Amino acid sequence: MGISSSHTGSGVTMITIDYPPVNAVPVRGWFDLADELVAAGRRPDTHVVVLRAEGRGFCAGVDIKEIQRTEGFDALIGANRGCAAAFSAVYDCEVPVVAAVNGFCLGGGVGLVGNADIVVAATDATFGLPEVDRGALGAATHLARLVPPHLMRTLYYTARRISAEQLHHHGSVYEVVPPDKLDAAATALAEEIAAKDTRVIRCAKEALNGIDPQHVHRSYRYEQGFTFELNLSGVSDAARRAFLEG
Template sequence: MGVSTSSPEKGISVVTVDFPPVNALPVEGWFALADAVRAAGRDPQVRCVVLAAEGRGFNAGVDIKEIQARGAGALVGANRGCFEAFAAVYECEVPVVAAVRGFCLGGGVGLVGNADAIVAGEDAVFGLPELDRGALGAATHLARLVPQRLMRTLYFTSRTVTAAELQAHGAVWRVVPPGELLAAALELAREIAAKDGELLRLAKAALNGIDPIDVRRSYRFEQGFTFEASVSGVADRVRAGFGKDFGKEGT
């Protein structure tokens, strides 16, 4: 359980998240993920990072139960942890391929929205159920996956979209059977890692430099409203009615 790093092939590092039962990450989990991705990107032998997950789904966001138990301290920690993890993926010195299976919700969208490429299983679904869970955020990253009006509709309704639908919008590179997901992600990573390592790092920096959106500033702005919802009592009111039969749920 936790965050682990492996090197299945030369030039490729796989960072795997495993927080049963649904990969709703606690505060420490977000920081551990950020550290692992940054460390992989700094390794001069690594030319591509694959972000993967074990268990029932890719990511269910933050651990709401931790926030409910620990209060404002956990909320601040989760905000900072998500900010660091999302930034680590975006700023990773080499390309990051997200291998998404099952649900990718809330913070999961923050991760894949900052990845350089996405390979998804046929069972993958993506969404921001934030308004149903007393939170806000990651619209910055959903806007990198779908057109503006669709992003707003998904955000306001808390609906999800499938991997096939995201592929139709150009956000997903390949959609494969779940059992073939890691192999497909490694295939893409292998093609990327075949390039010159120094040139890849320059290319990643160049593409980030021409990005029309400052993802760090944009997401930090969103987080301010998440905190406002919490201190005003709105978040607690919404979470009080949140389904109690899902175990460790995310946002």
């Protein structure tokens, strides 16, 4: 349970999220994930990272129960900083990151996937940001990398989910496969990239980040500022309490 990694002989490092029952990641987990991603990218024998999850869904975002049972704002600050660290680690990883998405991908899950280089998803995968229903904001930066601007706003305001097939239509999901074929499909794609000269691919990753029109680090931290405003006003606490009680 937690964050784990394994390395194949083909240059692929598999990093797995495993926090039963729904992969709601605690504060420590976000930092652990960031550490694993950074370490994998620095390994000379890692040419590609596959980010995957065990269980019913890829990621349900932050652990709201942890935030609610912690006095003061330490858990909230930790979750926000941890998410920022993990999202950045995906984006800044020295090698390409392939996200293999199963089941639900919500909140922080969208932050991870939106910063990945390639997305492969199972037919049962759905993506969404329930933030407005939880009295928070965030990861619109990353949803905007998956869908066009007006659709992003609709999904953000309504907290509706979008399917893997719909994202495939928009080109942000590369391939949609049956759930039992997900790991194999993501690994096959990763191995195709890993077989190339890693020196070239690492330069390509850095170059692509350098020409990216979206400054993902700054824009996400800007969003988080409004989450703190909502928390200080008491709006967020009431929304989280209603969600947990409901």
